[in-house]
Amino acid sequence: xxxxxxxxxxxxxxxxxxxxxxxxxxxxxxxxxxxxxxxxxxxxxxxxxxxxxxxxxxxxxxxxxxxxxxxxxxxxxxxxxxxxxxxxxxxxxxxxxxxxxxxxxxxxxxxxxxxxxxxxxxxxxxxxxxxxxxxxxxxxxxxxxxxxxxxxxxxxxxxxxxxxxxxxxxxxxxxxxxxxxxxxxxxxxxxxxxxxxxxxxxxxxxxxxxxxxxxxxxxxxxxxxxxxxxxxxxxxxxxxxxxxxxxxxxxxxxxxxxxxxxxxxxxxxxxxxxxxxxxxxxxxxxxxxxxxxxxxxxxxxxxxxxxxxxxxxxxxxxxxxxxxxxxxxxxxxxxxxxxxxxxxxxxxxxxxxxxxxxxxxxxxxxxxxxxxxxxxxxxxxxxxxxxxxxxxxxxxxxxxxxxxxxxxxxxxxxxxxxxxxxxxxxxxxxxxxxxxxxxxxxxxxxxxxxxxxxxxxxxxxxxxxxxxxxxxxxxxxxxxxxxxxxxxxxxxxxxxxxxxxxxxxxxxxxxxxxxxxxxxxxxxxxxxxxxxxxxxxxxxxxxxxxxxxxxxxxxxxxxxxxxxxxxxxxxxxxxxxxxxxxxxxxxxxxxxxxxxx
Amino acid sequence: xxxxxxxxxxxxxxxxxxxxxxxxxxxxxxxxxxxxxxxxxxxxxxxxxxxxxxxxxxxxxxxxxxxxxxxxxxxxxxxxxxxxxxxxxxxxxxxxxxxxxxxxxxxxxxxxxxxxxxxxxxxxxxxxxxxxxxxxxxxxxxxxxxxxxxxxxxxxxxxxxxxxxxxxxxxxxxxxxxxxxxxxxxxxxxxxx
Numbered sequence: 001x002x003x004x005x006x007x008x009x010x011x012x013x014x015x016x017x018x019x020x021x022x023x024x025x026x027x028x029x030x031x032x033x034x035x036x037x038x039x040x041x042x043x044x045x046x047x048x049x050x051x052x053x054x055x056x057x058x059x060x061x062x063x064x065x066x067x068x069x070x071x072x073x074x075x076x077x078x079x080x081x082x083x084x085x086x087x088x089x090x091x092x093x094x095x096x097x098x099x100x101x102x103x104x105x106x107x108x109x110x111x112x113x114x115x116x117x118x119x120x121x122x123x124x125x126x127x128x129x130x131x132x133x134x135x136x137x138x139x140x141x142x143x144x145x146x147x148x149x150x151x152x153x154x155x156x157x158x159x160x161x162x163x164x165x166x167x168x169x170x171x172x173x174x175x176x177x178x179x180x181x182x183x184x185x186x187x188x189x190x191x192x193x194x195x196x197x198x199x200x201x202x203x204x205x206x207x208x209x210x211x212x213x214x215x216x217x218x219x220x221x222x223x224x225x226x227x228x229x230x231x232x233x234x235x236x237x238x239x240x241x242x243x244x245x246x247x248x249x250x251x252x253x254x255x256x257x258x259x260x261x262x263x264x265x266x267x268x269x270x271x272x273x274x275x276x277x278x279x280x281x282x283x284x285x286x287x288x289x290x291x292x293x294x295x296x297x298x299x300x301x302x303x304x305x306x307x308x309x310x311x312x313x314x315x316x317x318x319x320x321x322x323x324x325x326x327x328x329x330x331x332x333x334x335x336x337x338x339x340x341x342x343x344x345x346x347x348x349x350x351x352x353x354x355x356x357x358x359x360x361x362x363x364x365x366x367x368x369x370x371x372x373x374x375x376x377x378x379x380x381x382x383x384x385x386x387x388x389x390x391x392x393x394x395x396x397x398x399x400x401x402x403x404x405x406x407x408x409x410x411x412x413x414x415x416x417x418x419x420x421x422x423x424x425x426x427x428x429x430x431x432x433x434x435x436x437x438x439x440x441x442x443x444x445x446x447x448x449x450x451x452x453x454x455x456x457x458x459x460x461x462x463x464x465x466x467x468x469x470x471x472x473x474x475x476x477x478x479x480x481x482x483x484x485x486x487x488x489x490x491x492x493x494x495x496x497x498x499x500x501x502x503x504x505x506x507x508x509x510x511x512x513x514x515x516x517x518x519x520x521x522x523x524x525x526x527x528x529x530x531x532x533x534x535x536x537x538x539x540x541x542x543x544x545x546x547x548x549x550x551x552x553x554x555x556x557x558x559x560x561x562x563x564x565x566x567x568x569x570x571x572x573x574x575x576x577x578x579x580x581x582x583x584x585x586x587x588x589x590x591x592x593x594x595x596x597x
Numbered sequence: 598x599x600x601x602x603x604x605x606x607x608x609x610x611x612x613x614x615x616x617x618x619x620x621x622x623x624x625x626x627x628x629x630x631x632x633x634x635x636x637x638x639x640x641x642x643x644x645x646x647x648x649x650x651x652x653x654x655x656x657x658x659x660x661x662x663x664x665x666x667x668x669x670x671x672x673x674x675x676x677x678x679x680x681x682x683x684x685x686x687x688x689x690x691x692x693x694x695x696x697x698x699x700x701x702x703x704x705x706x707x708x709x710x711x712x713x714x715x716x717x718x719x720x721x722x723x724x725x726x727x728x729x730x731x732x733x734x735x736x737x738x739x740x741x742x743x744x745x746x747x748x749x750x751x752x753x754x755x756x757x758x759x760x761x762x763x764x765x766x767x768x769x770x771x772x773x774x775x776x777x778x779x780x781x782x783x784x785x786x787x788x789x790x
Contacts, residue, residue, distance in 0.1 A: 004620050004624060004630060004632070030636070166633065166634060166636050167634075168617070168630075169629075169631045169658070170620075170631075237657070240657035241656075244655055244656050247655075321661065322657055339663070341663055342663065342681075342683075344677075344680045344720065347680065347716060350677060350678055350708075351700045351701040351704075351706065352698070353675075354700070355642055355643035356642040358641060359642075394700075394703060395703060552705070559699050561642045561696075561697075561698075561699055563702065564697035564701070565702055573696070573697070575733070
């Protein structure tokens with residue numbers, strides 16, 4: 001039956017159609033919907049979990065693949081860094097069941113700290129990389145990836161980007177049947193990595209590169225089409241933009257769509273390059289295909305000039321688009337283009353509308369409480385990865401550093417040991433605490449750092465779409481498990497100052513921060529209040545305009561999207577208000593009044 | 598039929614559901630459809646854009662600048678922000694309710710819906726303004742705004758789909774208890790001009 005599937009849903013359904021047994025991973029935009037979809041659609045006999053982090057997920061996946069399970073492990077590109085250790089090793093050891101590593105890259109970046117390119121990682125680790133350009137191709141490729149992984153006995157990377165993961169297309173969904181039973185783990189020295197094994201494995205990985213390259217030159221998703229003296233090479237979603245741009249221009253080019261950036265399909269590349277004078281390469285992130293073509297030209301002494309990022313003819317960062325590629329092609333091929341864009345330069349000025357914390361978000365109250373408690377005192381606020389990174393926006397302005405998952409707890413330690421004369425705060429969400437915060441708190445306790453760790457516990461992994469985590473007591477298999485208690489962990493690892501506070505009770509929240517700031521050693525405050533997106537509000541607030549004295553303290557200090565100004569007074573948009581009530585606590589004139597929903 | 602739509606608004610307004618409904622209405626007729634939406638951190642209260650492309654022959658889901666037959670705007674300021682997507686003779690369906698950005702409130706300014714809509718009218722051959730605030734009040738939920746806008750788009754006769762086709766998709770997508778409310782929003786939206 002035809003369904004409108006998001007790329008990530010297509011990957012999940014494709015994996016289930018391929019008979020995947022085990023699926024695990026850690027949420028990260030733009031990869032998260034794969035596991036959400038597996039959990040919704042899985043037939044009997046498929047196991048799925050959100051692991052605590054990507055390293056754990058990769059190791060769970062390795063054990064599953066050693067046991068003959070077809071296994072899918074999912075993450076975003078930053079997560080690939082976290083699991084680099086087990087992934088490098090498992091490629092040397094090899095697998096029995098097919099192991100597909102889904103790592104979703106984020107050109108832009110739209111929702112990430114870096115614009116790193118996982119195709120390099122494949123080359124670096126000698127792991128084949130499949131790079132789909134559309135959701136329907138991703139659906140086919142995840143199935144091909146399992147076949148390839150079992151054929152060569154090592155993991156295979158599937159690397160979609162945001163516009164493949166999050167775009168939807170009509171896809172014919174097959175009936176999903178239960179997978180076959182995995183063959184089981186059989187003891188052998190092959191599973192134990194030692195220098196001798198690593199030496200032998202490295203030679204084999206290097207030698208197979210040429211063999212694989214030849215095989216992939218025959219792979220149907222790698223394609224040479226069109227004709228002419230000018231070549232265009234592309235990979236990933238840029239293939240889709242390029243094909244649309246060429247169709248729009250109505251010109252003929254020889255086109256090379258590269259679906260396997262590593263190993264690069266050299267024989268097919270030679271067929272493409274034959275008879276060409278020059279080639280332009282369209283790809284997002286790094287010049288991977290461009291460099292591969294330059295290498296082929298050098299190796300075979302071909303007189304074809306390759307243009308792209310290195311020659312300054314295509315974009316160095318950010319996303320491609322049909323328009324960008326069209327204009328780059330027009331310039332490159334010296335075409336005439338009579339586009340006449342409409343002129344909207346006289347449009348009224350528009351205020352920027354960046355993403356912000358939701359109305360009623362408990363993180364706003366937590367940041368506000370810390371800000372008030374530390375008013376006039378020297379303090380540094382280290383942030384982390386999650387919705388609460390948005391605490392950087394004005395007027396809260398409460399994120400002085402943001403590095404990577406878990407670093408809110410460890411960065412302050414380096415500042416403290418450097419002798420900084422300030423109270424150091426780390427802000428970390430509940431899911432991030434389980435991901436990589438715990439070991440960092442242990443480090444602080446062990447090495448006698450001074451810091452206040454604020455754990456923003458909204459009982460979910462909110463930013464990536466509300467996935468469960470160990471503190472919630474629900475698994476992706478639908479089971480209820482023992483809730484892992486954050487406060488018990490903190491106590492067990494030697495934190496003597498632990499407070500649990502509702503941030504929406506602003507007064508007690510501010511007091512808790514003031515007290516903790518005066519103490520020494522590692523102090524933890526758990527601000528616990530559920531994510532507003534998960535509950536229907538019981539009350540809303542409205543402004544009594546007779547009482548509002550237009551001081552605008554609410555607007556200037558909270559930055560709540562439900563509060564604006566109208567006719568010189570504060571105004572609440574009742575369709576946005578979630579009834580957290582902190583505006584009522586902040587208002588000196590009692591102008592905010594509760595209305596029951 | 599080849600049609601390109603761009604839906605724009607503020608994260609949380611229901612643009613994602615609306616673009617999926619549009620695509621599914623086309624698929625129910627046997628057409629191929631692609632969509633692209635803003636998902637993740639980028640959506641929280643920020644500007645969001647959804648693309649819908651109906652018909653064979655295109656590889657990418659993103660509507661190029663100047664390529665949209667219709668702009669369905671959930672917020673008048675966002676309509677102005679996304680005007681560049683519209684074809685020269687494209688039409689715009691727009692909600693009359695502004696959502697005030699925090700950045701405006703902080704500077705004491707206010708986004709003026711009328712100013713935005715007047716600009717749209719000065720630039721486009723056809724602008725359909727939908728009083729979504731009153732429709733949502735009549736239907737009893739701010740969540741029906743997306744369906745009201747789709748109703749107006751269908752009634753324009755230039756979207757290539759009918760209100761009945763939208764309603765059929767709603768039957769398959771929405772829980773029974775909110776169906777009546779949404780059918781009413783679809784009907785009221787279709788009365789806008």
